[in-house]
Each structure stands twice: as C-alpha cells, then as structure tokens.
Amino acid sequence: MKFRVVKTHVAVMALIFVGIFVFMPVIFYLGELFWAIPLSVLLWLFVIVHMVNNCVIKSLIISENGVKHIDLFKKYEMSWDEISIVGIGYIPIKAPGRPAWICLAADGVSCPMLNARMVNEKFFIIHHRKEVEEAILMYWKERIDGLNGPSDFEVLTKTKKRLT
DSSP states (O other), X not given: XXXXXXXXXXXXXXXXXXHHGGGHHHHHHHTTOTTHHHHHHHHHHHHHHHHHIIXXXXXXXXXXXXXXXXXXXXXXXXXXXXXXXXXXXXXXXXXXXXXXEEEEESSSOOXXXXXXXXXBTTEEEEEOOHHHHHHXXXXXXXXXXTSSSOOHHHHXXXXXXXXX
16 A cells, blocks of 8 residues: 555645745746846755655555655665564654654664654654554554554653654
C-alpha cells in the first residue's frame, strides 16, 4: 500500500501557499523592479519543486517485504527484519494539537521528538493516520511504541504523553 508522507490537507495548503508566489514576478514588474523578476522566478521554481516533492511525490510503500521511502531524489528500503522499532513521535512546533507521526527505525530507541531531516536509509517517518497504522500492523507483530500508552522514552524520562 502506498501512502503520501504528509496528509492530503497539509499538502493542499502548502501547494496553495506556494501558488500564491506565482504572482511575485508580476508584482516586481508592476513595481518596475526588473532585476528581481529572474530571481523571483528562480526562487519560486526551487520552492515549487521542493514542495511538490514533499507534498505529492514523497511516499511510503508498505508491503509484506518491508517499507520503501520514495521521493524525487532518493529511494530507501527496509525489510521488516531490519526494523527494530515502530513508534509515535512529534515534530516540535509551537502549536496546539500538533499531529503525530509514525517513525520506523532500524536501530536506536523510540524518540518522541522528530525532524523531517532525520529521514535516511534506516529511519522513515509518516503522518499518523489510521489507515497507515492498520497497514503497518498487518506486517509488524510487535506493539507500536507510544500508540496506546506512554512510549518507552516517556517511561524512562517520566514525561507525560501529549497526544495520540
């Protein structure tokens, strides 16, 4: 089963936000800032490629063989035998109701604080959704750390769970 890394509504909002910047060259033209037009076009192209990659192309494929992380620039793969932990974590932002993420790691311990730059050949993350959770549980026979109770990290540090 193939899932985009970010939720659909997040992707739509991000792409709409980037779409607004299409008008930057027009604004520079009307303001007679001709030198800024090529720079704004290049910047917009860079941002749109980045956003399309993160919001549309970047995905996780969950199958009986393991998990594949695919984006425009790289492709990683882990078998279920390589994965040592599946857990719930959060990307630290200063907003109430921050969304949970599911992380799959080949080594290490579950950590509730995640960063999108942490993704590599041994660590994948995806927005938590019920259908992703169900797909993982079809092949992962152990518990998802932090899903229905405190994570191992929270028990060790005696911190409280924030969201699920």
